[in-house]
Amino acid sequence: MPTIPKGSNIYSKAETAKPLPTIPTGSNIYTRKVTPSPSHPVTRHPTTSHKMYHTLKRLLDIIIATLALIILSPVFLLVIPILRFTGEGEVWYRQKRVGYRNRHFHILKFATMLKDSPKLGTGSLTTRNDPRVLPVGRFLRKTKLNELPQVLNVLRGDMSLVGPRPQMEVDFLKFPKPVQERIYDARPGITGIGSIVFRDEEKLLTESGMEPHAFYEQHIAPYKGALELWYQQHASLRTDLLLLFLTGWVVVFPGSQLHFRLLNGLPERPEWLSVRQ
Numbered sequence: 001m002p003t004i005p006k007g008s009n010i011y012s013k014a015e016t017a018k019p020l021p022t023i024p025t026g027s028n029i030y031t032r033k034v035t036p037s038p039s040h041p042v043t044r045h046p047t048t049s050h051k052m053y054h055t056l057k058r059l060l061d062i063i064i065a066t067l068a069l070i071i072l073s074p075v076f077l078l079v080i081p082i083l084r085f086t087g088e089g090e091v092w093y094r095q096k097r098v099g100y101r102n103r104h105f106h107i108l109k110f111a112t113m114l115k116d117s118p119k120l121g122t123g124s125l126t127t128r129n130d131p132r133v134l135p136v137g138r139f140l141r142k143t144k145l146n147e148l149p150q151v152l153n154v155l156r157g158d159m160s161l162v163g164p165r166p167q168m169e170v171d172f173l174k175f176p177k178p179v180q181e182r183i184y185d186a187r188p189g190i191t192g193i194g195s196i197v198f199r200d201e202e203k204l205l206t207e208s209g210m211e212p213h214a215f216y217e218q219h220i221a222p223y224k225g226a227l228e229l230w231y232q233q234h235a236s237l238r239t240d241l242l243l244l245f246l247t248g249w250v251v252v253f254p255g256s257q258l259h260f261r262l263l264n265g266l267p268e269r270p271e272w273l274s275v276r277q
Helices: 048-071 073-084 135-143 150-156 177-185 193-197 201-207 212-233 237-252 258-262 271-276
Strands: 092-098 104-110 160-162 189-191
Touching (some): 048 073, 048 150, 048 160, 073 135, 104 150, 177 212, 189 193, 189 237, 193 237
Antiparallel strands (some): 092 104
16 A cells, blocks of 8 residues: 655645635725635634633523523513414514524524515515515514524524524525635524624615615625624624624614724725715
């Protein structure tokens, strides 16, 4: 059996793993169809501190999700009968989403739209004053109460409290390829930096002057992807706690830009987003 000489490389150059491209500081990601990726190679091995962080994060997820389920149980008891006796009588909305390591799972929400909404109007995207949204659902969506059932997804391990929002397959494919490959290296979350920055995504889609899916793919998806890759590079318990705080803050103060002051190194905000906020 032949031996391999010491120091030789048994892999061809074409098979050698290369780091994903990075974005230069201060550059505008909309001047060309490129989205930043983390500066570390794909083959990076998790460190001890990295493993410790994920262990503590999971423990925190379980504790907070359990407490939220107990403390917010009166909200569940109030919303459930209201939904049952209004609109179409549906309480729960269960939908397939792309999750951790790009594996699919079913997300759980309170029903806020017509049953066949994905097949109607703008499909997977919701615009301002969308006729598919039911009256009670409009309030639930504005206050983000429709997301509360996802604490069950957190307890199951499908999701975390903080992470990139899980997308429908059709919207996941709007991310540039480098983002698709890395965005769900982090477990999807109930909230995250993308959710905070795009607090009123419906307004942006409505006022863009473009077809919603085209605007999402050309503008929102690249910048949202850059934000979520920033999160992976800066993931820590401190960052997670800050993002939980900022989530509550932007619900109370929707026009606030506090996140751009508190979080260091965020990807440069594109001009079209600055104008509309």
